[in-house]
Amino acid sequence: MKPRQQRMLAVGLAVAGVAIAAALTLKAFDENMMFFVEVSNVVAGEYPQERNFRIGGLVVEDSIEREEGSLDMRFRVTDMRCELSVMYNGVLPDLFREGQGVVAHGAMGAGEVFIADKILAKHDENYMAPEVAASLAKHVDEKMAPLQEGGAECNSG
Amino acid sequence: MWKFFHQLASPPHFYRLAATLMPWLAVPALLLIAYGTYAGLFLASPDYQQGDAFRIIYVHVPSAYLSMMAYMFMAISGAIGLIWRLKLAHAVGAAAAPLGAAFTFLALVTGSIWGRPMWGTWWEWGDPRLTSELILLFLYFGYMALRSSIDDTAKADKACAVLALVGVVNVVVVHYSVEWWSSLHQGQTLMKKGGPGMDADMLYPLLAMILGFTFLFGALLARRIRTEVLYRERRTRWVREMILSPEGGR
Amino acid sequence: MTAKLSANDLTLIRGESCLFQGLSFALNAGELLLLEGQNGSGKTSLMRAIAGMLSLESGEVLWNDVPVSQQRQEFHGSLVWLAHRTGLKGDLTLVENLRFEGALRPQSDVDPSEVFKRLGISKLKSLPLRSMSAGQQRRVALARMLLSDAPLWLVDEPFTNLDQEGRELVMRLTDEHLAAGGMCVMAAHQDVDINATVTRVSL
Amino acid sequence: MAVPSPEQPRILVGLVAMVRRDLLLAWKRPGDVLNPLFFFAMVCTLFPLAVGPSAEQLTVSGPGVLWVAALLSTLLSLNSLFMSDHEDGSLDQLLVSPQPLPVLALSKTLAHWLTSGLPLVLISPLLAMTYRMSTDIVGVLMLTLLLGTVCLSLLGSIGAALTVGLHRGTALLSLLILPLAMPVLLLGANTVSLAAGGEPYATGIWALAGYAVAALSLAPYATAAALRISNE
Numbered sequence: 118m119k120p121r122q123q124r125m126l127a128v129g130l131a132v133a134g135v136a137i138a139a140a141l142t143l144k145a146f147d148e149n150m151m152f153f154v155e156v157s158n159v160v161a162g163e164y165p166q167e168r169n170f171r172i173g174g175l176v177v178e179d180s181i182e183r184e185e186g187s188l189d190m191r192f193r194v195t196d197m198r199c200e201l202s203v204m205y206n207g208v209l210p211d212l213f214r215e216g217q218g219v220v221a222h223g224a225m226g227a228g229e230v231f232i233a234d235k236i237l238a239k240h241d242e243n244y245m246a247p248e249v250a251a252s253l254a255k256h257v258d259e260k261m262a263p264l265q266e267g268g269a270e271c272n273s274g
Numbered sequence: 275m276w277k278f279f280h281q282l283a284s285p286p287h288f289y290r291l292a293a294t295l296m297p298w299l300a301v302p303a304l305l306l307i308a309y310g311t312y313a314g315l316f317l318a319s320p321d322y323q324q325g326d327a328f329r330i331i332y333v334h335v336p337s338a339y340l341s342m343m344a345y346m347f348m349a350i351s352g353a354i355g356l357i358w359r360l361k362l363a364h365a366v367g368a369a370a371a372p373l374g375a376a377f378t379f380l381a382l383v384t385g386s387i388w389g390r391p392m393w394g395t396w397w398e399w400g401d402p403r404l405t406s407e408l409i410l411l412f413l414y415f416g417y418m419a420l421r422s423s424i425d426d427t428a429k430a431d432k433a434c435a436v437l438a439l440v441g442v443v444n445v446v447v448v449h450y451s452v453e454w455w456s457s458l459h460q461g462q463t464l465m466k467k468g469g470p471g472m473d474a475d476m477l478y479p480l481l482a483m484i485l486g487f488t489f490l491f492g493a494l495l496a497r498r499i500r501t502e503v504l505y506r507e508r509r510t511r512w513v514r515e516m517i518l519s520p521e522g523g524r
Numbered sequence: 525m526t527a528k529l530s531a532n533d534l535t536l537i538r539g540e541s542c543l544f545q546g547l548s549f550a551l552n553a554g555e556l557l558l559l560e561g562q563n564g565s566g567k568t569s570l571m572r573a574i575a576g577m578l579s580l581e582s583g584e585v586l587w588n589d590v591p592v593s594q595q596r597q598e599f600h601g602s603l604v605w606l607a608h609r610t611g612l613k614g615d616l617t618l619v620e621n622l623r624f625e626g627a628l629r630p631q632s633d634v635d636p637s638e639v640f641k642r643l644g645i646s647k648l649k650s651l652p653l654r655s656m657s658a659g660q661q662r663r664v665a666l667a668r669m670l671l672s673d674a675p676l677w678l679v680d681e682p683f684t685n686l687d688q689e690g691r692e693l694v695m696r697l698t699d700e701h702l703a704a705g706g707m708c709v710m711a712a713h714q715d716v717d718i719n720a721t722v723t724r725v726s727l
Numbered sequence: 728m729a730v731p732s733p734e735q736p737r738i739l740v741g742l743v744a745m746v747r748r749d750l751l752l753a754w755k756r757p758g759d760v761l762n763p764l765f766f767f768a769m770v771c772t773l774f775p776l777a778v779g780p781s782a783e784q785l786t787v788s789g790p791g792v793l794w795v796a797a798l799l800s801t802l803l804s805l806n807s808l809f810m811s812d813h814e815d816g817s818l819d820q821l822l823v824s825p826q827p828l829p830v831l832a833l834s835k836t837l838a839h840w841l842t843s844g845l846p847l848v849l850i851s852p853l854l855a856m857t858y859r860m861s862t863d864i865v866g867v868l869m870l871t872l873l874l875g876t877v878c879l880s881l882l883g884s885i886g887a888a889l890t891v892g893l894h895r896g897t898a899l900l901s902l903l904i905l906p907l908a909m910p911v912l913l914l915g916a917n918t919v920s921l922a923a924g925g926e927p928y929a930t931g932i933w934a935l936a937g938y939a940v941a942a943l944s945l946a947p948y949a950t951a952a953a954l955r956i957s958n959e
Contacts, residue, residue, distance in 0.1 A: 134944020609816025
């Protein structure tokens with residue numbers, strides 16, 4: 118092989134390598150999204166039983182209940198279609214408000230309650246975690262569309 | 275046009291150009307920062323969530339932005355220096371490094387002061403943006419350490435350029451880490467789709483500060499480049515003639 | 525086409541000092557270029573610059589009238605370099621060292637055992653280089669040069685650590701190489717006794 | 728002989744010869760391979776002594792400790808990657824060889840990984856057991872270390888090439904490489920922690936694999952450029 122051809126091959130290999138690396142990174146993002154479960158799916162019982170997962174949505178107005186003298190608290194999260202109760206014990210981020218976007222990490226407990234071990238609040242009211250935004254947008258669109266028969270309408274809302 | 279580039283590549287011209295540019299950068303920098311400081315502190319209304327604490331963004335955002343800008347600046351001038359064998363480009367990179375490090379440090383300090391009321395902690399290890407900014411500071415330290423441990427300037431220039439280019443990967447990770455890992459740090463407010471999510475009376479001081487800091491960076495850079503060029507060219511005839519001339523190199 | 529090494533207007537600056545300025549030469553097949561000068565005059569630097577390891581301030585080294593920088597690999601395939609430090613591994617034996625070198629660059633079809641016999645190192649074949657004397661190591665480095673197929677020899681102080689017999693051997697070998705149409709750039713303190721066209725460059 | 732343009736040597740032959748030579752050298756000086764391994768084992772032993780031997784603590788801190796120890800031990804072995812070649816002049820010979828320098832740099836890095844990264848991956852289960860990791864977590868640990876040490880060797884080769892021939896090389900090398908290596912550490916240690924917590928960890932594996940492939944295709948060029956510069 119002539120050095121010139123070698124160089125072409127080398128550049129080709131490097132470009133191919135970077136492309137493969139990009140594909141692997143995209144795959145990693147995909148896997149990260151699997152981590153995230155929509156509230157509607159949780160209510161319908163479609164969530165991983167064995168492990169922790171993340172949910173996200175807006176904190177429902179007037180849904181925050183705190184226990185006097187402890188850090189225990191309860192609130193509801195909505196994805197604009199279904200609502201889910203969340204229990205949490207710990208220090209909340211200052212930006213945690215009603216009507217704000219929130220991401221909770223934890224697992225389902227007894228009685229349709231999500232037991233969170235970590236709460237992440239997002240600062241900007243316009244900003245949401247991409248998966249939350251996607252989930253909300255989808256359900257808002259569905260609401261706007263004429264109701265379809267037999268749709269997975271939420272019964273707990 | 276070509277003549278301009280040729281002149282740009284000659285140290286005496288570059289030295290004089292930097293001197294000419296200095297006031298044109300320094301004066302707007304002062305004006306903009308003065309306006310931004312006043313308006314940011316007194317004219318902007320407190321944030322509906324964060325109260326007055328949000329005002330630290332007027333320092334935090336520009337320095338965070340400049341910490342990355344300076345790095346890109348360093349890497350690009352390194353690449354130019356390597357590809358076109360332009361020694362002046364390396365001098366620019368060398369001049370930019372300590373400035374970048376200073377802005378990175380400022381961004382970290384203001385960010386941590388801000389984090390205290392917002393997140394309830396001075397330092398949040400879980401946040402990739404914070405961590406990556408710290409890594410960026412270490413990258414600057416590495417760059418400066420490498421430069422200072424190679425005696426031969428030409429060699430140090432090239433080695434540092436390679437290091438800066440390798441480090442760009444890291445800066446990219448810093449930039450996209452907010453999206454890559456779900457984090458505490460907010461996403462972009464200014465550049466997002468559908469215009470900035472910020473009120474005008476808060477926004478204009480911020481824009482003024484960003485612009486002002488950029489001008490400040492330019493002015494400081496011009497100043498440092500002059501020193502750097504003078505040091506590198508210390509054995510040449512033009513420097514000797516300039517120093518010995520009645521104006522003494524002004 | 526015969527091989528040709530030339531340089532025009534070379535300037536090299538190392539750190540603060542200018543080692544040479546406006547240096548030009550041309551070397552044809554069968555010729556020797558002798559670099560003369562005191563210690564620290566830049567002989568080794570010029571040699572390294574010719575090999576493409578140092579970047580020049582100005583000027584270009586040409587191989588067959590094409591700048592070396594445009595055909596680095598082709599040029600490196602045509603040269604073999606004997607430096608002050610032999611570049612051989614002390615932990616490896618003579619055979620292991622030369623086998624590695626053989627995989628790196630094109631080899632001539634001479635019989636290695638003939639070469640070893642001529643250099644007087646046949647009996648050292650399975651010894652690690654560390655246990656050889658400096659002169660013997662030098663001879664191994666010479667063996668590497670003789671085994672390669674390269675027309676251009678770059679030899680920096682080839683007589684270091686060699687006895688009188690060794691020095692004469694180096695000159696004879698160089699003579700033969702040049703007679704066969706090879707060329708050689710040599711940096712040396714002492715004068716050489718070579719029956720070929722010798723171009724001298726004083727630094 | 729007078730006619731130039733001799734036959735160009737085969738790249739693969741050069742690659743194999745380079746790896747073979749470095750492995751042979753490592754075989755003749757086993758200390759260079761074993762010392763970083765002992766260092767790895769010792770750092771891993773230090774932590775339970777310092778933090779206390781409680782089982783829960785060990786399970787929580789295990790992945791992080793093993794990963795930090797692996798990073799430090801890789802760093803320790805990186806210093807010698809090009810040093811001896813620089814000292815005895817073989818680096819000059821490599822630079823004037825007709826083989827493409829990035830391929831030679833890649834071969835040297837590969838040999839370095841085979842003598843430092845791979846042994847580390849192989850003894851990691853032993854240490855992981857002392858940190859009470861379960862068998863399937865050990866599998867994840869080994870997989871992340873396998874990918875991670877590849878990344879570290881490749882990144883490290885750039886730093887080693889930049890600092891070759893400098894007097895304060897070792898400390899400087901750490902300063903240059905550690906910031907670049909942090910994303911690898913973050914991904915690796917977090918992936919093992921997630922796996923230990925029974926959570927999905929595939930993200931980290933894919934991201935590490937992506938990082939490794941990217942490093943594999945770009946780092947040899949940077950290393951080659953750095954070698955040329957430091958050897959001027």
